[in-house]
Amino acid sequence: MKVVVIGGTGLIGSKLVGKLNEHGHEAVPAAPNTGVNTLTGEGLDEVLQGASVVVDVSNSPSFEDDAVMEFFRTSTANLLKAEADAGVNHHVALSVVGTERLQDSGYFRAKQAQEELIKDSGIPYSIVHATQFFEFMKGIAAAATDGDTVRLAPAKIQPIHSDDVAAAVGRTAVGTPVNGVVEVAGPDTFQLDELIRKGLAAKNDPRTVVTDSQAPYFDAVLQETTLLPGSGATIAETRFADWLAQQQ
Secondary structure, three states: OEEEEEOOOOHHHHHHHHHHHHOOOEEEEEOHHHOOOOOOOOOHHHHOOOOOEEEEOOOOOOOOHHHHHHHHHHHHHHHHHHHHHHOOOOEEEEEEOOHHHOOOOHHHHHHHHHHHHHHOOOOOEEEEEEOOEHHHHHHHHHHOEEOOEEEEOOOEEOOEOHHHHHHHHHHHHOOOOOOOEEEEEOOOOEEHHHHHHHHHHHOOOOOEEEEOOOOEEOOEEOOOOOOOOOOOOEEOOOOHHHHHHHHO
C-alpha cells in the first residue's frame, strides 16, 4: 500500500519510511525539503494521490506557544482536508504519552488541539502516544538548564528508543484504524532527574542536576505518574543503558 509520511525526512519519519519500504509498502517521505508543505498546502494534493494511509510525524519548528499552536492547527487542518479529498482511509499521528495531563504547557495544548482535529475529522484514525525518546533527553536537559544547573522533578518516566517508536508507528499504519489512542513505552522506569543525571554523566557533561518537585517540564508541573503510560501500553525492548553504551 502507499503510505505518505508527513515529516518523513526527520528522526522518526526517516526510520519509518525505511521500515515500511523493507516490508514491501510504498512509503513516500513528505516534508518541505521534498516539496510538500502542510502549512501552506503546497504539494499535498499531488503526494496524496493513490495513498491509502497518511502518517503524520511532523513537528513544529518553534515551541513558542502561539507558533506551535498555529503549526499544529493549520498543518493538521490542511492535511485532513487534502486526505478527505484524496479518499485516504487511515490517518495516523504520533503524539506524546501524558499530553492530556500536560495542558499547562503551550506545546502540549497544541498537541491536544491536533488530536481533537483528528478525532473530529470523520477520517478513520489511530493516534500513537509514545513516551519521550532517548534522543530527546538532550532537549529536556537544555530546557531545564539555568547556568550550570539542571532543575528537574523526580517524576517517573519510561523513555523509548526512536527505532522502537518508528516500529510501533509502522505496525499501526498498516493495521486497522483503532479510532483511538495506542501507547508505546520503553522497558525501564526512571525518575526524570535520575535519567538526565545518567545521560549527562555518560557524556562527561559538567552540569549539576538538582531534584526539585516543582521544577516545570516545558512549563507544566509534573505529578509522579504524569509521564507514565497506562497498563495497556506496548512495551518496547531497547533498554536505555544499552543505547547509552552504544552512543559511547
